Amino acid sequence: MRETPQSPEDQKRSLVEAQDGFIAAFGQMGSAWGISRTMAEVQALLYITGEPLCTDDIMERLRISRGNASMSLRALLDWGVISRAHKRGDRKEYFQADQDVWDMFRAILRERMKREVDPLLASLHEIRDKTNTELAGKSDAGRGKRPRDDDPELRQKIDEHNARLDSMLRFFETIEALSQKFVSPAGRGLKIAATLLTSPLMAGGGRER
Amino acid sequence: MRETPQSPEDQKRSLVEAQDGFIAAFGQMGSAWGISRTMAEVQALLYITGEPLCTDDIMERLRISRGNASMSLRALLDWGVISRAHKRGDRKEYFQADQDVWDMFRAILRERMKREVDPLLASLHEIRDKTNTELAGKSDAGRGKRPRDDDPELRQKIDEHNARLDSMLRFFETIEALSQKFVSPAGRGLKIAATLLTSPLMAGGGRER
DNA sequence: GAGAGATTTCAATCATTTCTGAAATAGTCG
DNA sequence: CGACTATTTCAGAAATGATTGAAATCTCTC
Secondary structure: OOOOOOOHHHHHHHHHHHHHHHHHHHHHHHHHOOOOHHHHHHHHHHHHHOOOEEHHHHHHHHOOOHHHHHHHHHHHHHHOOEEEEEOOOOOOEEEEEOOOHHHHHHHHHHHHHHHHHHHHHHHHHHHHHHHHHHHOEOEOOOOOOOOOOOOHHHHHHHHHHHHHHHHHHHHHHHHHHHHHHHHOOOOOHHHHHHHHHHOHHHHHHHOOO | OOOOOOOHHHHHHHHHHHHHHHHHHHHHHHHHOOOOHHHHHHHHHHHHHOOOEEHHHHHHHHOOOHHHHHHHHHHHHHHOOEEEEEOOOOOOEEEEEOOOHHHHHHHHHHHHHHHHHHHHHHHHHHHHHHHHHHHOEOEOOOOOOOOOOOOHHHHHHHHHHHHHHHHHHHHHHHHHHHHHHHHOOOOOHHHHHHHHHHOHHHHHOOOOO
């Protein structure tokens, strides 16, 4: 691997290339996770440059329209992963990304739980309540006083259905509780837990093949 | 809440309704996570009915085309969350979902890591290598023998860039390692870890507000 | 409070993903 | 084999989601 001295111009170009690569990779990833590509790219750009940029900077660098830039920035603000900034003597608004990667993903986790898992959990509970009240009392206390079960086979199907629903419910409740642990307190939670879990101390828990 | 005795017909109807609700909720969720709605619905249907269904059952119940059903089933097989089954004296293929919720999500986690995080990690490494070789040696050993740095400001930008890239890299490597832990050994991993983490023993680690 | 940006909104357009249906292929049985 | 059934494929249709651009709205400043 030879030393290849570079002129500042070359260095500059390489830096921009690296940034573009990062932005592209991040955008790719984002779109696989149900986030619009552009939104992910804006986030990536703000993160990797590290400095506050205004709408026009972003439009230019990412070649997107003003409307698109505005909406993406708004969405990122809602997610809590970027913040506003101002430069004195400049009427424009600038935006900067949270520079702590763990904070950033904690925010994302929190929002996604709130937007996707919580509603699912609500639906599951609702469904469970309905089938529970209307269909069965599981192996409930008031047993024996249920109106004559004229179809034991149906009864069993219903019980099994409820059991499956319950498994799913318990799963998501655990996930919910876990993510609370990671997300809630000031900053540590997630990073510490992750580091602990992957540390040598845990090595006995999950030996790879 | 009054006891409302129901005829078997009503019970049957309620069961089907509950199944439909579950399927809808699951499909919704799926589509928010970059999985096609139909694919998630097929999985939900197979899970909640618990019994092996053939392509025609699925087409009818979900009102989708044969082609769509075929492709979704194929994808689910690839993901490893459903399996084939056969009924004697019947030439059709039947499909059934893994009935263990934790196994199911372990499979999903494994696939998603493989398909989305691994490539991202590869890109990040590639980008890092490039900027590293071409641009800087960080605060590397061979300091002082670098060709005269004619632009210290640029030099600093590049170093910061590399630092940010490294943070991101370390983050995803930790996530990768974590998910390995959860995913790799036979069955325990994830469930145990989750249960441990949410157990009272951990209560000190993440007090909620 | 009028003028000059800056920002947001939104109907129309464009792009991407998903779905269909029919044709092609594979598989089974006598 | 040949008839028949089940399954896969894939080009186009339909649905969904993202993006644009220009008009409307907001926010300063003087």
